[in-house]
Amino acid sequence: QSALTQPPSVSGSPGQSVTISCTGTSSDVGYYNRVSWYQQPPGTAPKLMIYEVNSRPSGVPDRFSGSKSGNTASLTISGLQAEDEAVYYCASYKGSSPFMVFGGGTKLTVL
Amino acid sequence: EVQLVQSGAEVKKPGESLKISCKGSGYIFSNYWITWVRQVPGKGLEWMGIIYPSDSETRYSPSFQGQVTISVDRSTSTAYLGWSSLKASDTAMYYCARHPRGCTSSSCHLENWGQGTLVTVSS
Numbered sequence: 203q204s205a206l207t208q209p210p211s212v213s214g215s216p217g218q219s220v221t222i223s224c225t226g227t228s229s230d231v232g233y234y235n236r237v238s239w240y241q242q243p244p245g246t247a248p249k250l251m252i253y254e255v256n257s258r259p260s261g262v263p264d265r266f267s268g269s270k271s272g273n274t275a276s277l278t279i280s281g282l283q284a285e286d287e288a289v290y291y292c293a294s295y296k297g298s299s300p301f302m303v304f305g306g307g308t309k310l311t312v313l
Numbered sequence: 314e315v316q317l318v319q320s321g322a323e324v325k326k327p328g329e330s331l332k333i334s335c336k337g338s339g340y341i342f343s344n345y346w347i348t349w350v351r352q353v354p355g356k357g358l359e360w361m362g363i364i365y366p367s368d369s370e371t372r373y374s375p376s377f378q379g380q381v382t383i384s385v386d387r388s389t390s391t392a393y394l395g396w397s398s399l400k401a402s403d404t405a406m407y408y409c410a411r412h413p414r415g416c417t418s419s420s421c422h423l424e425n426w427g428q429g430t431l432v433t434v435s436s
Contacts, residue, residue, distance in 0.1 A: 204357055238422035240358075247408055247429050248350075248358065253422035291358055295421035300374035302348065302360040302421055 224292030
């Protein structure tokens with residue numbers, strides 16, 4: 203069982219927006235603004251998409267955005283494209299070992 | 314360009330030892346924390362532990378403490394993940410990844426990832 207809770211799957215049509223939630227506790231997501239999101243297409247390594255709740259690394263499209271409210275963080279993907287189809291993982295700093303905890307992953311299907 | 318290149322897939326028998334590697338390039342290897350992440354086939358990501366190459370300070374997840382050994386060789390800019398006695402339950406993909414600013418309350422995310430090393434343990 204993963205430390206952070208994500209929905210197993212979400213779906214949307216091209217051009218639409220989807221939001222993936224990530225629920226933790228007051229010891230991780232709720233306490234630290236150190237939530238990150240990773241995209242993992244099948245058979246590839248994870249790729250950083252969002253860090254520190256809502257910052258994007260260079261090269262990540264601005265269609266990807268992050269937010270947080272209380273113990274729940276969210277990743278929103280707007281203007282869905284076929285290439286966005288992947289599993290998305292959230293992660294949070296935790297303050298004590300294990301210092302980084304992950305969600306179970308959410309499979310995004312672009313219909 | 315920052316790159317982490319991992320060693321190739323391994324097939325081992327239960328009880329055997331193994332050390333897989335992660336070679337960094339394109340940056341000052343000693344200055345950046347490296348984390349190892351496990352992914353059991355079809356499952357999610359698990360944080361195993363972290364090492365600071367400059368002084369080899371290492372911290373393990375309680376789930377992996379005593380089960381694996383994380384080390385570095387600064388002379389070759391290589392991090393290692395090792396087992397002294399593999400179990401079938403160690404079958405997984407293992408990734409190394411780099412923290413751009415460490416893993417503290419100030420910053421903790423994984424900016425660069427290796428391509429992964431698949432370890433299969435079967436009799």
